[in-house]
Amino acid sequence: MDFDRYDRIRPIRWMGDHLALLDQRKLPFVVEDVACGDSDAVAAAIRDLVVRGAPAIGISAAWGAVLAGRGIEAGDGADALSKLAPALDRLQAARPTAVNLMWALARVRRALRVAGENWREVLECEARAIEAEDLAANRHMGALGAALIEPGSGVLTHCNTGSLATAGFGTALGVIRAGVAEGRIARVFASETRPWLQGARLTVWELLQDGIPATLVGDGAVAHLIKGGQVQWVIVGADRICANGDVANKIGTYSHAIVARHHGARLMVVAPSSTVDMATASGDDIEIEMRDPAELLSVGGVRMVAEGVQAWNPVFDVTPAGLVDAIVTERGVVHQPDANRMAALFGAQAGV
Numbered sequence: 001m002d003f004d005r006y007d008r009i010r011p012i013r014w015m016g017d018h019l020a021l022l023d024q025r026k027l028p029f030v031v032e033d034v035a036c037g038d039s040d041a042v043a044a045a046i047r048d049l050v051v052r053g054a055p056a057i058g059i060s061a062a063w064g065a066v067l068a069g070r071g072i073e074a075g076d077g078a079d080a081l082s083k084l085a086p087a088l089d090r091l092q093a094a095r096p097t098a099v100n101l102m103w104a105l106a107r108v109r110r111a112l113r114v115a116g117e118n119w120r121e122v123l124e125c126e127a128r129a130i131e132a133e134d135l136a137a138n139r140h141m142g143a144l145g146a147a148l149i150e151p152g153s154g155v156l157t158h159c160n161t162g163s164l165a166t167a168g169f170g171t172a173l174g175v176i177r178a179g180v181a182e183g184r185i186a187r188v189f190a191s192e193t194r195p196w197l198q199g200a201r202l203t204v205w206e207l208l209q210d211g212i213p214a215t216l217v218g219d220g221a222v223a224h225l226i227k228g229g230q231v232q233w234v235i236v237g238a239d240r241i242c243a244n245g246d247v248a249n250k251i252g253t254y255s256h257a258i259v260a261r262h263h264g265a266r267l268m269v270v271a272p273s274s275t276v277d278m279a280t281a282s283g284d285d286i287e288i289e290m291r292d293p294a295e296l297l298s299v300g301g302v303r304m305v306a307e308g309v310q311a312w313n314p315v316f317d318v319t320p321a322g323l324v325d326a327i328v329t330e331r332g333v334v335h336q337p338d339a340n341r342m343a344a345l346f347g348a349q350a351g352v
C-alpha cells in the first residue's frame with residue numbers, strides 16, 4: 001500500500017505551543033488552519049465543527065488536555081487531575097455522540113492518576129500515543145476491510161471518514177483507499193450528507209487529492225442508485241458502536257442501510273476499537289446530538305426556507321445491528337454482529 005500517495009492530509013497538528021486544526025468548515029475552497037492556544041479553544045473547535053469525525057475529536061481533546069496542563073501548577077498527576085477537571089469536563093461536553101471523545105479523555109485521566117512529577121510529559125505522551133495508534137489502526141483496518149470486497153465492486157460511502165476525520169488515512173475511506181489501490185473497487189460513490197455536506201465538501205475533496213475518481217450523489221438518490229445494481233458495499237464509519245452491535249453514525253446512514261438490505265447490497269462499518277462502547281447496551285441508550293435548525297434552513301450561509309417554519313436537525317442516527325454485515329476494527333472483523341459476537345472480540349471493554 002502506497003501511503004505516500006494515499007495518506008497525505010493531516011487535520012490535526014501539534015505545534016509545540018498550540019494545536020493547528022485544519023478548518024473543515026471552509027473546505028474545499030479555503031485550506032486554512034485554526035490555531036488553538038488553550039483547551040477552551042479546542043472545545044470550541046470541536047463544538048463548531050472546525051474539527052469533526054469521531055477519532056479526530058478524541059485526538060484533538062487529548063491535545064486540548066495538554067494545553068490545559070500548560071495553564072496550571074501541580075506537584076503530581078493526581079494534583080494536576082483535580083486542577084484540570086473543569087477544563088476536561090468542558091472538552092468532554094463539546095459533543096455528545098462520538099464515544100471517542102469520552103474514551104480519549106478517560107485515557108488522559110487514567111494516565112494522570114498514576115503520573116508523578118513528570119505529569120506534563122506523561123500527558124503529552126498520551127496524546128501522541130492516541131494519535132499514533134489511530135493512524136496505525138486505520139491502516140490495518142484498510143487491509144482487513146478491503147479483503148472483504150470482491151474485485152470489480154462498486155461502493156458507496158456517506159459523510160466523511162477519511163484523513164480529515166482521523167489521525168490520517170481514514171476508517172471507511174481508508175478501506176476504500178486500500179480497495180482502490182488493490183484493484184478491487186471499480187466505482188466510488190459519495191452521498192452528499194445534508195445538511196453539513198461532509199460527503200460533498202470533504203470526501204470528494206479527499207478522493208480527488210488521491211486521484212480516485214468519485215461520483216457524488218444526493219442523499220435522496222441513494223435508493224435509486226443501489227436499486228440499479230451499481231453498489232455492492234455501502235461502507236461507513238461510526239461514532240459509537242454498542243455492545244449489541246448497533247451503530248450510531250451520521251444521519252442518513254440508517255436509511256442507506258435499509259436500502260442496502262432491501263436490494264441485496266452489504267453494509268460494512270469501519271471503526272477503531274476506541275469507537276466501541278461495551279458499556280452502552282444498545283442504540284436506544286445513545287444520546288443523539290441535535291444541532292441548530294439554522295444548519296437545515298440555510299445552504300452555505302444563505303437562507304433557503306421561508307421564515308416561520310420549524311426544523312428538526314438530529315445529526316446522527318442508529319442503524320440496528322441486524323442491518324450490518326460486517327464491523328471492521330483493528331482487532332478483527334465481526335461478521336453479522338450481535339451481542340455474543342461483539343463480546344467475543346471486545347469482552348467487557350470498559351468503554352468510557
Ligand SMILES: CSC[C@@H](O)[C@@H](O)C(=O)COP(=O)(O)O
Pocket residue numbers: 052053054055098158159160161162165166170171172198236237238239249250251315
Ligand atoms: C471516521 S469518522 C466516523 C464518524 O464520526 C463519521 O461517519 C461521522 O458521522 C462524523 O460526523 P460529524 O458530525 O461530521 O463529526
